[in-house]
Amino acid sequence: MxxxxxxxxxxxxxxxxxxxxxxxxxxxxxxxxxxxxxxxxxxxxxxxxxxxxxxxxxxxxxxxxxxxxxxxxxxxxxxxxxSMNQDNYLVNLGNIKYICRGERSYQLIPYPDLISRLILLLNNQYEDRISEIIMDIIISLTGGSPSTTFKAMNCLGYDCILYSLDPLRPLTSYKTLKALSNLAADSQRIRLKLIDIKAHEHILHFCQSSLSTPFLQVISKFFKDLLSENNIIPNEIFEVCLPLLKAFIHESDTTIIGNSLDAINSFCNENQTRIKLISTQDFLNIIRNLCTHTSMTIIEKAIVTIGNISYSNDYQTRFLVENNIFDLFCITIEASSGKVRKETAYAISNIISDGDFYIEKLIDHVLIDKIISKLEDNDSEVQREISYIMFNLSSKGQFRHFKALVDKMVFSYIRYPLLRNDSKTIFNNLSFICAVLESYKSNDCYEAIESMEDTQCIITIENLRKSFISSHYEKISKILSFFENDFSID
Incomplete structure (x- = not known):
């Protein structure tokens, strides 16, 4: 080329x-x-x-x-x-268990022959490790969505599970408890069914035997989920379960303690009739001790329990205060957990909402200094709960209480939550400032106005004047009117 x-x-x-x-x-x-x-x-x-x-x-x-x-x-x-016989029970059941663990195992439920044969095997007095595998199969079959679980239980029947609780068959009993715990966590109608067949009574009876920690963990989880239906479960059932839950709180295992506290808190949440059941000296002593536990999770749950007890009548509130609850709050209000600080503030606001006697106790306690300092807390939820304390002080407090707070330089700290982008926090703190100024004016005193100027709190209020929230604007206008009438604002 x-x-x-x-x-x-x-x-x-x-x-x-x-x-x-x-x-x-x-x-x-x-x-x-x-x-x-x-x-x-x-x-x-x-x-x-x-x-x-x-x-x-x-x-x-x-x-x-x-x-x-x-x-x-x-x-x-x-x-x-x-093909099952005495020699191959374990192998054959193990293979069935493997098949039923598949994602579509719930589709095997509609076949009554399979279910009835499994129940027949379970009811026969086979050795523990054999009935344990059968219970494993049943757990697999009752998995899936709430609707398939409900269908599964209608086919299986609840009795076959309940009567598998036998102290002489610990392996089977443990799997039975797991099955019941899974059911309690499933749906409302299954929880109602468990109550109808008195599953809790069977478990309480089973607890009379000596049980290891894994058993107690599963049982505490069962009661935690069962009692979460606090709107439909009768108080009598809680009364029956309460002694066991109290006993569980004495355990060293944090899972058992945590589940038990969750059960109590769910059921007693802001319900005075139920709160009365746990307002006893021995129970409060237990909870107080848990508020200084090494586990922050337990402290969080325990302080929620205290918060529940604080949501009560005058008798129970007095009971808390007379048992030096403010000493405990001095510790928990400084906790590293925002949830603990928040629940502490919630309990304090509940207590002082019962009137002058409790506000007096708070003002005379070192706790009030810690509350004032927490107005600057970085956690917005904590600040909101603290603002409810200030709001309750504004509606229940008197001049001597306000004077003590002004002397403690409350206006130096209250500026900070006013800068938060939280409408309720701002409103509650503005309400407190209005109440203080009103009280001082009624007593011909001007130290509050001077303190607001010295701490530049009034400047923060002025900057809020452009607020488009009517409730805020009304409070701000009222606060500024005190200064326009008595002093000229620089």
């Missing part, structure tokens, strides 16, 4: 890939470019069509495989059940 021929070939290739000089000048159009683009588009289109086709085929294959698996599973289980 001559050098000239070789050059022409290379030029053609170059023209094809880049377009010729004339192409570049736009005289013949970008033929090479458009050709490449067209081929690319055709290739991409073909590729996408292939992908879509394969996807549809894969979905069809998946459906066929799932149907095949369901049929094979049923046939395999039936074969394993039919």
């Amino acid at each position: 001559s050098f000239l021929t070789y050059g022409r070939i290379e030029q053609r290739k170059d023209n094809f890939m880049k377009g010729s000089t004339r192409d570049m000048m736009g005289k013949n159009g970008s033929f090479a470019v458009s050709l490449r683009k067209s081929k690319r588009q055709q290739a991409v289109k073909k590729y996408r069509e292939e992908i879509e086709k394969n996807k549809i085929e894969d979905e069809d294959d998946d459906d066929e495989r799932n149907n095949d698996v369901e049929i094979i599973s049923l046939e395999t289980i039936e074969s394993l059940l039919n």
Whole structure:
């Protein structure tokens, strides 16, 4: 090949890939470019069509495989059940257990022959490790969504599970408790069914035997989930369960303690009749001790219990205060956990809402200094609960209380929550400031106004004057009116 021929070939290739000089000048159009683009588009289109086709085929294959698996599973289980004898119980049941652990195991539920044969096996007095595997299978079958679980239990019957609680068969009993715990966590109608068949009484009776920590963990979880339906469970059931829950709180295991406190808190939440059941000296002493536990999780749950007890009548509030609850709050209000600080503030606001006697106790206690300092807390939820303390002080407090707070430089701290982007926090603190100024005016005193100016709190109030929230604007206007009448604002 001559050098000239070789050059022409290379030029053609170059023209094809880049377009010729004339192409570049736009005289013949970008033929090479458009050709490449067209081929690319055709290739991409073909590729996408292939992908879509394969996807549809894969979905069809998946459906066929799932149907095949369901049929094979049923046939395999039936074969394993039919071939079962004294020598292969463990192997065959182990294989059934493996099959039933699949994602579609709940589809085996509608086959009553399978269910009835499992129940028959469970009711026979086989050795513990055999009935344990059967209970494992039942746990798998009762998994899935609440609707499938409800259907499963209608097929299985609840009695077969309850009567599997036997101290002489610990392996089976443990799996039975797990099954009951799973059911209690499932749905409201299953919890109601468990109450109807008195599952809690069976478990309470079972607890009379000596049980290890794993058993107690599962049992405490059962009661935690069962008692979460606090609107529909009668008080009598809680009274029956309470002695066991109190005993659980004495355990060293944090899971058992935490579940028990959750059960108590869920059931007693802001319900004075139920709170009365736990307002006893011995119980309060237990909870006080838990508020200084090494686990922050336990402290959080224990302080919620104290908060529940504080939501009560005058008798129970006095009971808390006379048991030096403010000493405990001095510790918990400084906790590293925002939830503990928040629940502490909630309890304090509940206590002082009962009137002058409790406000007097608070003002005379070192706790009030800690509350004032917590007006600057970085946690917005804590600040909101603290603002409810200030609001209750504004509605229940008297001049001597306000004077003590002004002397403690409360206006130096209250500026900070006013800068928060939380409407309720701002409103509560503005209400407090209004109440203080009103009280001072009634007593012909001006120290509060002077303190607001000295601490620049009034400047913060002025900056809020542009608020578009009517309730805020009314409070702000009222506060500023005190200054316009008595002093000129710089």
